[in-house]
Amino acid sequence: MAFNNMFKNALDDTNRNKNVGTFAYLLHRITGIGLAIYLVMHTYVLSSAISGKETFNQRMGLVQNPLFAILEVGLVAGVFFHMLNGLRITICDFFGVTLSHKVFFWIEMVIFIIIMIIAIVLQWPKMQSGYYTGM
C-alpha cells in the first residue's frame, strides 16, 4: 500500500468502522503529529534564550497575545487528549482490561472535559484583548 492512497484508505476505514476506538485512534494520531510540530516551534521560541535575556523576552512577547492564548487552549486540549488516550491504551494493554475500553474512553472524556473547563477558566483573562501591554 503506497502513500498516495493514504488519506482515501484512512477515510474509508473510518467511514466503515464508526466507533470510539477508531475516533480515539485518529485523534491520537492527529494530535500526536500536531504536538510533534509544536515541539519544534516551542524549541525554536525558547532557544532565543541562547542569545540572551532580552531576545528571549522579546520572542516570548510575540507569542503572548490573545490570539496565541486561544491557540494555547487548543494546545492544552491536544496534549491532554493525547495523554489520556495514551494512558487508556497502555492500561488496556498492560492490565488486560480491553473489554472495558469503552468505559475507559468515556472516563477519559469526562476527565478531559473537566481539565478543559479549568484550562479555559484560567486562560480566560489572557484571551481578553487589551489585557497585555505587550513588550
Next chain:
Amino acid sequence: MPTFKVFRYNPKTGDQAYFQTYQLPDVKGMTILEGLYYILENLDSTLAFRSSCRMGVCGSCAMHIGDKYRLACETQIADIGDTVTIRPLAHMKIIRDLVVDLTPFFAQYEAIKPYLIPVGEPPTREFKQSPAQRSKIDIYVDCILCAACYGSCPVVATDEKYLGPQALLKALRFVNDSRDGATNDRLSYLATDYGVFRCHTIFNCQQVCPKNLDPTGAIGKLKMKSLIAKFTGKLKKIG
C-alpha cells in the same frame, strides 16, 4: 419494505463498481443472508456472495452491513433498518460483488504455524489437561476465520505483511495451550516487526468480532508475554 443497497463489481462487464438497489418483501425475522438469497433466486441471479451454514459457525458470510462488519446469516434485517447497505470485506482484493480474495488472510493464518507442537512423544491416552488449563484457551478456540477483524483493522489496510488480528488470536490459542511446547519460538516470531507490536490498540477487531472473542485483548496478552520473554532473555532471533 426493506431496501438493499448492494455493492456490485464485475471485472468482466465493467471496471466500475456501483451500488445496486433491490426491494425486498417484508418478512418477519428475515436475515440479511436470506435477503441476499431472495435477490439471487428472484431478482438478480448474477449476484455473487459466499455462504454456507447460515447459522453463524462457518464464517463465509462476513461482510460490511450497515455500520459495521457482521455475519449476514445472523443479522436480522429489522435490526439494521429499512435501508441496508452491503459491502464486501475491505483490505482484500474484490473479485466480484461481495466476494473477496482471502489469500492474504489465510497466508497470515498459515504464517504463525497454526498447529499444536507438543513436547515430546504423545502419551498412549490423551494429554491430561485440567479444566482450569482448558479455560485459558476457552474463547480463543471459537474463532471461525470469518475475516471480519481482518477487514476492520486499519493496520492491515496499510501493511499487508502485518499478521492481523485473527492470526495473532490464533497464536495466543497455542501459546496458552498447556499441551503446546513451542511458546518461545512462537513468541519470537510474534514479537517481530510484523507481529503484535504493530497493533495500535484500536479495538475495531473487538468491535466487529461476531463471536465476541476480543482479538485486541489477545494481542495485548501476547505483547505482555513477549515483553517478559524479551527481558528474561528467552526470545530468539528470527531469520
Next chain:
Amino acid sequence: MAEKVSNQSLLTWFLQRFSGLFLAFFLFTHINVHHFLHSEGLISFADVNARLTGSFWWQLFYFLFVPFCVFHALNGIWAIIADYRPSKGFSIFTKAAFWIIAIILTAVGTFTLTNLF
C-alpha cells in the same frame, strides 16, 4: 519465516509506552506550572530563571524532559510512517533524518536550558 525480520518494534513499542508514562507526568507538571498556575502577566526570562536557578530537581526535570519529548515525538511519527510500509531507501533516509533532527533538537533544547539558569 525465511525472511529476516527484526524485532526492533518490541523495544520501540515499549520505550514509547515508557516515555509516554513519564511525559504524562512531566507535561502535567509543566503545563500546570506554566499555564494554569501562571495565569497572570507574561512569562518572562526572570520567572523561568527564578524557578530553575539553584533547584536541582527542576534542572533534572527539564534535562530529562527534553530527550523524552524528542524521542516520543519522533518515534511516534516513525510508527505512523512504518505503518505505510515505506520502501527500504525511504526508510533509511527517514531514519537518518530523524536521528539528525533528534540530535539537533536535544542539543538545542539542552543548550537553551543551560542558558535559562
Next chain:
Amino acid sequence: MFYDIVIVGGGLAGMRAAIAAHDAGVKVGLISKIHPVRSHSGAAQGGVNAALANHPAAKDDTPERHAYDTIKGSDFLADQPAVEIMTSDAPGIIFEFEHWGCPFSRFEDGTIAQRPFGGAGYPRTCYGADRTGLYMLHTLYEQVVKRKIDVHYEMFVTKLAVKGGRCAGVIAMNLHTGEFQAIGANAVVFATGGSGRIYSVNTTNAHASTGLGVAIPYWAGVPLEDMEFIQFHPTGLEGSSILMTEGCRGEGGYLINNKGERFMKNYVSEKIMELAPRDITARSMQTEINEGRGFEGRYLHLDLRHLGAQKIMERLPGIREICMNFLSIDPINDPIPVHPAMHYTMGGIECDKDGLTRMDGLYAAGECACVSVHGSNRLGGNSLLDTVVFGRRCGNHAANKVKNMSQTIDTDTLKSAQKAEEERFKKLRTAAGKENPYTIKNDLSNVMMDKYGIFRNETDMKKGLEEIKALKEKFKQVRGIPDTGKFNYDFLWVTEIEGNLDAAYCVALGALSRTESRGSHFRRDYSKRVDEQWLKHTLFTYKPDGPEISYKPVQLGKYQPEERKY
C-alpha cells in the same frame, strides 16, 4: 493437473482422508467448492462417540457396547463388521485428535469429558462445549496446513472422468476464474457430505449440503444405497430449523408440550425419556404436534432453564448465542421453541468398509458414503466418528493402492470430459426456457417435506413421485444462466438442483418400495418392521428414466435382530 489422489470435499472426512493419504507418502490434492473451514462438519455441535470410559458412570464401557448401541439404534440394518471397525477405532482416533490439539472439554481429572447422548447405554460422547465439530474441523485444517497439502478451494466438481469403468479424474469449475479444469488422478475420493438441501424448507443442513455429491457418481454408474432413510433431528430451531444439539437433552434439558408435561414418558421408558434415539424422539414430537399439543400448532418447547445459567454458559454457549441472534430469546430465561427438522442422510454412495465403491479408483467417505454403519437410523455423535474413521481408512487404502501406479495423466479422457462439461455449460447459458430453477428447488423441498417427512404413506408418496417427475421435466425448461465469469454462483446452485432432483428421486422411490417401517423410515400403512422380507439394503442404479432398484443383504455379525425397545 495431476495428483495420485484427488479428494473432493474438504470436510472432516475429506481432510482426514487427505492427511492419511499424505502420511502414506502419495501426492494428494484436496478440492472443495467452499474453503475447508466452511464445511458443514463445523456445524456439528454435540460431540463424538468413543468408548473412552472417562465418565465416572461409564467405567465399564467398551467398544463392543458401543457397537451394540449403534446396531440397535440402526434398527439392525447396519453392517455389523463395519460398525465393529468404527467403534474399535474410535478411542484411538479421538486420542489422535487430542494429540493434534483438538480442544475437548475436560473432566476434573484432566481427561476428555463425556456426556450422555440419545440411544447410548453409557455417557460416551466426547465434546468440546457445543462446538465439537468446529473444533475438530479446525484441528484437521491445522494439520492440513502443517503438512502443506495442496488445497484448491472454491473449485466446483461437476463430473467424473471415466474410462472403461475406471475413474481417471474429475472435471471442476474453478470459481476463481470461471473456467473448467480437468484434474487427473489415480484415485478419487468423494467426501462431499449430505444431501440435506433437498428438504431445504426444513433442514438443519448448510446451503452447501446439496445432493450433487451423490449424484455425480450416481450419474457415472455407481449405485447409491439406502437413500430412503432420512434422519429428522428432534430439535431444530423454530422457523429457521437451525440445529439445537442433542447435547441440550444430554445435559438434562426437557421436552415440553403445551400442557406443560414431559410427554416423552408416554413413548419410552422413564429411564430414557428425552434421550431416546432420534427417530423415536422425532416421531413422538411430531405426534404431539399433530395431535394438537404443540404451541401454535407448530412447535414444542426445549426447556433448559432448570440447568442454571452457569451450566448453560459453560456447556452450551453456542446454543445460547444462536437463540439470542435468531429468536432474541435467552435459554437461561425462556424455553427454546423447537420442531423436528431434516438432519442427516443415512444413505449415500455404496461402498465397502475401506470406502471403495463399485467403480475402480473411486472411493467415498463421510455422509455422502454409505458404509452402512448407521443402518436406518444414526445415533447422535456417530456421524463425526463415521467421517474420521472411514475417512482415514479410505485415505490409507487408496494410498496403498495407487502407490505403485504410474503417474501418467489420461489426457484424452479428461479432455473429452472437460469438453462435454463446457458444452453443457454453454447450453445452460443459452437455454431459452422460462422456468425459474429456484422455484423448482423450493417446490421440490415442499414435496419432500410433505410426502416423505417423518410419517409416510403410499398414496402421498405415489403423488410425490409424480410431482418429482414433473419437476424433472420442468427443469429441462429452465431459464438461461448468465455468464458472469468469476464466481458464477448461479451456475453452481442451478447445477446442484439437478443433483438434488435425482437424489430426491432415489429417496422417493426407495421409500415407496420399502413396505415396512424401520428406523427413520416410518410408514403409517406398514407400521411394522418385517425382517424376513426387508432386512436388506436398497441399491439404486442410474437409468435415464429413473433409478433401477435392487437389493443386497445386510452383513450380520454377533447380534441377531430383536425388537427395539427403549
